[in-house]
Every structure is written in C-alpha cells, then in structure tokens.
Amino acid sequence: MNIKLEDRDQWIEYYRLAVNAVGIQVDYQTMDMIATLIRRIDDIGGDFTLKDAVRIQVECGQRWEEYFKKQKATVTLNSDEPTTGTDA
Numbered sequence: 273m274n275i276k277l278e279d280r281d282q283w284i285e286y287y288r289l290a291v292n293a294v295g296i297q298v299d300y301q302t303m304d305m306i307a308t309l310i311r312r313i314d315d316i317g318g319d320f321t322l323k324d325a326v327r328i329q330v331e332c333g334q335r336w337e338e339y340f341k342k343q344k345a346t347v348t349l350n351s352d353e354p355t356t357g358t359d360a
Contacts, residue, residue: 273284275339305332318340 274357280300288303308328313320 279339281307301332301336305329308332
C-alpha cells in the first residue's frame with residue numbers, strides 16, 4: 273500500500289526526491305526511517321547506541337503499521353460492500 277501524497281511530510285518527501293535524484297533509490301518509508309535516524313543522532317549527539325537503533329526501528333514499524341491499518345479501514349468503509357454492526 274502506498275502513502276498518500278497528502279499524508280507525506282514535506283521535509284521527508286523533499287529529501288526522498290533528492291536522494292533518488294542522485295541515484296540512491298529509496299521509498300517514502302525508508303526515507304522516513306532515515307530522517308528519524310538523522311534527527312535522533314542530532315538530538316543525542318555522539319551517544320547513539322544499538323538500543324537507539326532498535327527503538328527507531330520499532331517506532332517506525334509501529335507508526336507505519338498503524339497508518340496502513342487506518343488506510344485499510346478507510347478503504348473497507350468506502351467500498352460498496354455491505355457493512356456489519358449496529359448501524360447496518
């Protein structure tokens with residue numbers, strides 16, 4: 273599933289396009305993780321640890337998992353299929 277343009281962070285999208293322009297092919301989710309990494313390193317300086325790396329990986333994974341669940345729910349609600357539950 274793709275990330276909608278209106279849901280994209282402008283800074284991340286700008287750098288994703290720049291990175292792709294120089295021949296390093298990355299998708300939006302990968303650039304989001306790279307941006308998170310850069311920001312975290314800037315915040316903590318030279319004290320970056322393996323624990324920080326794992327935390328970033330987990331945070332990004334959870335953020336995208338939630339995003340795609342919402343997208344799937346939105347697609348399901350907007351489909352022509354009948355809904356179930358108390359409102360149906």
